[in-house]
Amino acid sequence: MALAGLISGLAMTHACLVMGLAPYHASRALAPPAFVLVVALALNYVSSRRDHTLLMPVAMLCGLSIVLLWRLDGFLAAKQVIWMAVGCLMLLATCLLVDDVENLRAASSLAGVGAVLLLVVTMIWGEERNGARLWLGIPGLAVFQPVELAKILLVMFLAGLLADYRERPPRARSAGPVLVILAVGVGLALAVLVAQRDLGAAALLAGVVLVMTYLATEARGAVAAAGGILVIVILLATQPGVLANLAGGGVLERRVVAWVDPWSDPQDAGWQAIQGLTCLAHGGVFGAGPGLGAPQDLPVAESDMIYAVAAEDLGFAGSAAILLLYALMAWRGFQLALSARGTYSALLAAGLSTLLCLQTLLIVGGILRILPLTGVTMPFLSYGGSSMVGNYILVGLLLCVSREVTWHNDRRGRLQA
Amino acid sequence: MRARIEAWAAATLCFVGLALVVQAYWQVIAAPSLTALPWDTHKRLRAKLARPGRVITRDGVEILAPVRAEGGWAYRYGAPEAFAHLTGYDEQTGLRGKFFDVLSGEAGCGDWRAWLMEPVPPGCDVVLTVDGRAQEAAAEALKGYRGCVLAVRVGDGAVLAAASAPTYNPLSMSTPEEVDVVATDPHEPLLFRPTQKLYAPGWAMAWVTAAATVETGGEVARRRWQCDGAWQCGRMTVRCPVAHGRVSLPDALLRHCRVAMTQMSDALGPQAFRNFLKALHLLDQASDMVLPSAAGRMPDLFDWRGRENLADAVLGERFVRLTPLAVERFFLTMARGGEVVQPYLVAQVKSPSGHVLQVFQAKSLGRAVRQETAAEILELMKAGGEIYKSAMVELGWSQDLGGTGAAAWWVPDPEKHGLGTAWVVGMAPAPQPQIVLTLVLEDVPDEKMAVELGMSLLNYLGRMAV
Numbered sequence: 029m030a031l032a033g034l035i036s037g038l039a040m041t042h043a044c045l046v047m048g049l050a051p052y053h054a055s056r057a058l059a060p061p062a063f064v065l066v067v068a069l070a071l072n073y074v075s076s077r078r079d080h081t082l083l084m085p086v087a088m089l090c091g092l093s094i095v096l097l098w099r100l101d102g103f104l105a106a107k108q109v110i111w112m113a114v115g116c117l118m119l120l121a122t123c124l125l126v127d128d129v130e131n132l133r134a135a136s137s138l139a140g141v142g143a144v145l146l147l148v149v150t151m152i153w154g155e156e157r158n159g160a161r162l163w164l165g166i167p168g169l170a171v172f173q174p175v176e177l178a179k180i181l182l183v184m185f186l187a188g189l190l191a192d193y194r195e196r197p198p199r200a201r202s203a204g205p206v207l208v209i210l211a212v213g214v215g216l217a218l219a220v221l222v223a224q225r226d227l228g229a230a231a232l233l234a235g236v237v238l239v240m241t242y243l244a245t246e247a248r249g250a251v252a253a254a255g256g257i258l259v260i261v262i263l264l265a266t267q268p269g270v271l272a273n274l275a276g277g278g279v280l281e282r283r284v285v286a287w288v289d290p291w292s293d294p295q296d297a298g299w300q301a302i303q304g305l306t307c308l309a310h311g312g313v314f315g316a317g318p319g320l321g322a323p324q325d326l327p328v329a330e331s332d333m334i335y336a337v338a339a340e341d342l343g344f345a346g347s348a349a350i351l352l353l354y355a356l357m358a359w360r361g362f363q364l365a366l367s368a369r370g371t372y373s374a375l376l377a378a379g380l381s382t383l384l385c386l387q388t389l390l391i392v393g394g395i396l397r398i399l400p401l402t403g404v405t406m407p408f409l410s411y412g413g414s415s416m417v418g419n420y421i422l423v424g425l426l427l428c429v430s431r432e433v434t435w436h437n438d439r440r441g442r443l444q445a
Numbered sequence: 446m447r448a449r450i451e452a453w454a455a456a457t458l459c460f461v462g463l464a465l466v467v468q469a470y471w472q473v474i475a476a477p478s479l480t481a482l483p484w485d486t487h488k489r490l491r492a493k494l495a496r497p498g499r500v501i502t503r504d505g506v507e508i509l510a511p512v513r514a515e516g517g518w519a520y521r522y523g524a525p526e527a528f529a530h531l532t533g534y535d536e537q538t539g540l541r542g543k544f545f546d547v548l549s550g551e552a553g554c555g556d557w558r559a560w561l562m563e564p565v566p567p568g569c570d571v572v573l574t575v576d577g578r579a580q581e582a583a584a585e586a587l588k589g590y591r592g593c594v595l596a597v598r599v600g601d602g603a604v605l606a607a608a609s610a611p612t613y614n615p616l617s618m619s620t621p622e623e624v625d626v627v628a629t630d631p632h633e634p635l636l637f638r639p640t641q642k643l644y645a646p647g648w649a650m651a652w653v654t655a656a657a658t659v660e661t662g663g664e665v666a667r668r669r670w671q672c673d674g675a676w677q678c679g680r681m682t683v684r685c686p687v688a689h690g691r692v693s694l695p696d697a698l699l700r701h702c703r704v705a706m707t708q709m710s711d712a713l714g715p716q717a718f719r720n721f722l723k724a725l726h727l728l729d730q731a732s733d734m735v736l737p738s739a740a741g742r743m744p745d746l747f748d749w750r751g752r753e754n755l756a757d758a759v760l761g762e763r764f765v766r767l768t769p770l771a772v773e774r775f776f777l778t779m780a781r782g783g784e785v786v787q788p789y790l791v792a793q794v795k796s797p798s799g800h801v802l803q804v805f806q807a808k809s810l811g812r813a814v815r816q817e818t819a820a821e822i823l824e825l826m827k828a829g830g831e832i833y834k835s836a837m838v839e840l841g842w843s844q845d846l847g848g849t850g851a852a853a854w855w856v857p858d859p860e861k862h863g864l865g866t867a868w869v870v871g872m873a874p875a876p877q878p879q880i881v882l883t884l885v886l887e888d889v890p891d892e893k894m895a896v897e898l899g900m901s902l903l904n905y906l907g908r909m910a911v
Contacts, residue, residue: 194446243449294484302484308471309479310487322490340487344472348465355461362454366447378450385457389464396467 059109060090063116070120071427077438078123079430082360085353086423089408092350096337097411099319100330104411111413115420122424129428133372136188143181146174147216151224161224162403175220175229176418180425183236183379190244191372206247210254213237217258227262227283228390228402234258235386240379244371287400300327304395307336315343330411332403336395350409354388357381361426367433377429380422488551489536493517495550496797498568500532500540503603503792506577508532509541509548511568524577526612527584530637531575531736531790534615534624539736540791544571547794569802572793574603582905583608586898592886593638595773596906599872599879602777602786602807605906609638639773640731640738643766644866644885650761651706653775655698655825657721658709660818665712669693670705679752683707683760698825703760710759715746718755724813725778726785731770736790742766773883776870779826780878783819785810823878867892869899873907880906 064087071078090112098105126132132139154161155171165171186209193205217234220226234255242251262280282297290298290305303326310316321340323329329337339347361381368374384407391406393399405415407422471479479485494517500509508528512521520541522532533539541548550568583594587610596606613627613634627634636642658666674688689702697705710718722728728741744754744764757763770788778785786807794803814822867886872878884899 239453243446243453294482299484302482303486305471305475306479306482306485306487308468309476309485310491311472312476313473316491320491320494322487324490325486339468339472344469347468351461351465355458358457359454362450365450371446374446374450378453382453382457389457389460392464393460396464396471398464398467 060094060112061087063112064090067116067120071123074124077431077434078427079360079364079434082357082423082426082430085357086408086420089350089353092338093334093409093411095318096334096341096409097330099321099341100323100337104330107413108411108416111416112420114413115417118417119420119424119427122421123427123431126425126428129373129376129425129432130370132184132376133188133191136185136372139181139188140185143178143185144216146178146181147220147224150174151219154224156225162226162229170413173412173414175224175226175233176412176414177421179229179232179236179383180380180418180422182233183240183383184376184425186237186240187372187375187379190240191370191375194244194371194375206241206245206250209237209241210247210250213241214254214258218261226403227280227400228404230262231390231402232383232386232404235390236379236383239382239386240375243378243382244375283400283402287394287397290397300333301397301401303327304333304336304401305397307333307340308395311340311343311347313344315339315341315346317341328403331405331415332391332401332410333395334406334410335392338409339395351388351392354384354407357423358385360430364426364429364433367437368429369432373429373432377426380426384419384422488545488549491549491551493519496567498548498550498570498797500544500548500571500573502573502575502577502580504577508573508577522615524581524584525615527581527608528575529612529615530609531573531580531607532615534613534618540571540573543736544791544794547571567797569797570795571791572795574598574605574790574792575607576605576909579606579906579909580608582606583902584610584612586902590886590894591632591888592884592895593642593769594882594884594902595639595769596880596882596902597773597777597788599777599780599881602781602788603792604788604790605880605909606902607637607639607790609636637736638769638885639883640736640768640770643739643742643768644868644887645763645765646761646767646772647866647868648701648761649767649772649775649868649870650759650765651698651701652779652822652826653722653725653727654706654710654713654718654759655694656775656779656814656818656822657713657718658694659821660721660814661713661717665709666694668712670697670702670708672697672702672704674704676704676707678707678711678756679750681753681756683756695825706759707756710755711752715751715755718758719746721813724785724811725775726810726813727767727771727775729771731768731774731787738770739768741768741771769883769885772868772870773881776872776883777881778813779819779822780872780881781819782816783812783814785813823872826872864888864890867895869895871899871903873903882906 064083068083094105094108097108150161150164153164155163155165157163162173162175163171164174189205189209213234214237217230217237220230220233224230238251238255242248245251285293285297286301290301292298294302303323307321307323307326310321315321318341321337323333323337323340326333326336335347335350338350342350358381361377361384365374365378365381368377387404387407390399390402391404394401394404405412407419408416480487496518497511497520499507499511501507506523508523509532510521510523511518513519522528525532529539531540533541536542536545545551548568548571550566579596583596583606587594587608590610593609594606595604597604611630611632611634618624618627633642669691670693671691672685672689674686675682675684677683683704685702685704689696689700689705692700692702692705694705694709696702697709722743728743730740731738742764743758745751746755746758748754754764758765761767774785774788777788786809789805789807791805793801793805796802865888867889869882869884869892871882873880873882880903882899882903884895884902886895886898889895
């Protein structure tokens with residue numbers, strides 16, 4: 029944790045020097061590691077039984093997020109610090125409130141209802157921004173993206189549902205529930221695609237449903253078929269016709285054009301993709317240096333395209349390190365899933381890790397033109413309050429699973445001794 | 446389930462590996478082609494972070510100097526209007542555009558000390574051949590007129606002054622609306638007249654014909670021509686204000702005999718004339734001049750109107766158009782003994798700590814005429830200074846300097862316009878020219894004002910050269 033703080037501090041000091049800013053601004057970059065340090069100390073105060081690796085990449089990514097956001101817009105960076113503080117509180121609250129992960133299983137149905145409700149409410153009353161209806165405003169308070177919370181609730185719901193399915197005797201496991209889960213999952217993703225016009229959220233929700241179903245059941249064929257159907261429907265929606273009109277009237281088509289051949293429309297549909305790639309190109313191997321890139325012409329650089337900004341400032345070496353931090357988090361998450369004693373805990377850890385991986389890979393793949401560009405935020409790095417708070421809750425839940433795993437491991441060790 | 450979780454985790458890691466490979470492709474292999482894309486704005490945006498280099502004249506006047514500004518660096522202009530066409534008003538115009546990589550440090554300043562002392566490698570300085578005082582004097586002389594001044598040092602082809610009027614203030618060109626106002630001004634203040642504007646060269650072309658005739662030698666150069674006041678050339682009648690009688694080449698030049706010059710070119714033939722123009726590079730664009738330039742225009746000397754077109758070319762009228770730089774280059778060639786050189790504007794590129802990184806010099810384009818021919822043309826020009834009130838004028842050199850020159854005033858349609866373009870080409874000092882100056886004034890009633898301005902500038906520059 030101290031190392032994370034030191035690296036962020038050094039990076040910010042360099043950025044301050046380069047940008048000619050007053051040194052006291054550096055304190056903001058030190059804030060995220062400091063917050064996480066406080067959370068870690070608070071958790072240690074309650075109980076030291078937890079995964080000690082998981083919070084380090086979070087602290088480093090958050091510190092880097094401030095460095096990157098600051099060079100884009102100081103106001104956004106300041107707001108991000110506040111959201112990080114809120115996120116840390118939520119993480120702490122999650123860890124303190126969830127005494128035993130298995131207790132969450134009872135609330136899995138409630139989580140499912142909550143997830144669907146959040147999505148439906150957004151579909152009906154959501155605010156439209158940049159062509160996608162993802163935002164929900166609370167009059168007089170704030171606006172947030174319910175899908176960031178809904179996806180965690182969906183994982184909790186699926187973990188409960190699939191754990192129930194797995195705990196049945198093998199003979200009692202019929203294909204019916206699996207097909208229903210897949211159908212509902214694909215239907216939910218398509219509903220999000222049509223009603224919210226958001227390919228990213230749709231892909232994320234569908235991906236989580238398919239992967240968790242694959243992990244928990246033996247229905248490989250059904251999962252593959254559902255995935256295939258979803259891809260075909262999305263591809264059809266990119267062609268002119270009824271589906272395209274339903275799915276936003278050309279929004280998807282533009283995404284696909286920007287993916288397949290951004291140079292065919294460089295000033296409009298392909299602009300974001302091309303600017304993202306030129307950011308990468310200017311980064312080279314070792315980058316332009318913190319704060320020395322020029323992503324001013326990159327649309328939504330602060331959220332969707334933050335990885336391109338990082339790749340320009342820190343180069344291939346720095347951005348590869350960022351990917352490795354995510355890989356480290358995912359690895360710890362999957363390790364927890366493998367070590368968890370209960371099916372629910374294992375599925376929850378695997379689902380949350382999958383969510384983290386999918387979110388990262390969807391946006392990184394989009395920037396690198398491996399996948400179509402989707403409006404998904406990069407966990408802990410992109411600007412966005414809902415995303416930040418949601419991801420802290422996600423890590424909080426993983427820490428809860430880790431606490432249980434560590435407790436059982438300690439107990440086993442004691443028994444063996 | 447364990448195996449499936451492991452498989453999924455492995456698949457995820459494989460995707461991370463694929464992402465890294467693809468990223469390496471974009472960041473390393475495809476980077477050169479991506480950074481060369483026209484939509485790449487990074488270089489210009491990044492340049493604001495680096496302390497840009499200065500643009501300074503040969504006598505040390507800072508015409509562009511970096512100053513701290515919000516979000517990075519900006520430029521302060523020294524004498525903005527006098528140097529506006531040279532500096533440009535943004536990163537895409539003038540020297541700021543042409544030397545963007547050097548000034549912004551993108552090209553690398555090659556100075557490890559500067560790199561060590563500043564977080565972003567600073568830009569390099571660009572030193573011009575232009576003399577700050579001469580440029581300001583030229584800009585001051587042109588105030589209230591439309592036209593240009595170009596002064597080049599004979600010895601090395603360095604441009605000492607290159608002023609264009611009307612000019613603009615780069616400081617008031619910060620918004621697209623302000624740029625639009627200047628760009629749509631009918632007097633074309635954005636045009637850098639010495640290299641971009643095409644003028645009918647008028648009697649200056651007679652000197653080209655004279656050089657061609659002397660260079661060819663033989664009977665054409667020695668012959669005397671009959672001027673009866675008018676001569677039928679194909680379907681065109683060439684007229685002189687008076688009948689000059691039998692005139693030799695020097696007489697024809699000094700007495701401004703259009704008939705004799707046309708007869709001379711007719712005898713020379715279109716092929717010889719065109720070959721001579723090619724050897725002089727008279728119609729070529731000035732590619733090494735750093736700033737944008739236009740190519741000269743000449744009607745086809747071999748089509749069905751070939752004879753008439755040749756007469757137009759010799760008299761520098763109708764469809765013949767040259768830039769002041771092209772005319773200057775011709776007289777520079779004569780002053781340099783027949784060697785054609787491309788004048789140059791930028792002398793050096795220096796590192797932030799003052800080390801010379803790059804040195805420029807005039808590019809030789811080969812020999813156009815023999816040394817004897819050039820010397821004879823110079824002698825003719827000196828003689829031309831004795832006659833006033835024709836196209837040749839007495840330039841009134843100060844006693845200690847001496848000088849020589851030619852002036853012409855050409856009106857496209859006297860009845861319609863009443864105003865014409867006045868040219869003055871002069872050299873100083875006369876015994877051994879060191880400076881060649883071309884001055885053009887547009888829409889003036891006669892050549893007097895141009896002669897006065899040219900004379901005073903030539904005296905000023907000549908003194909500097911001495």
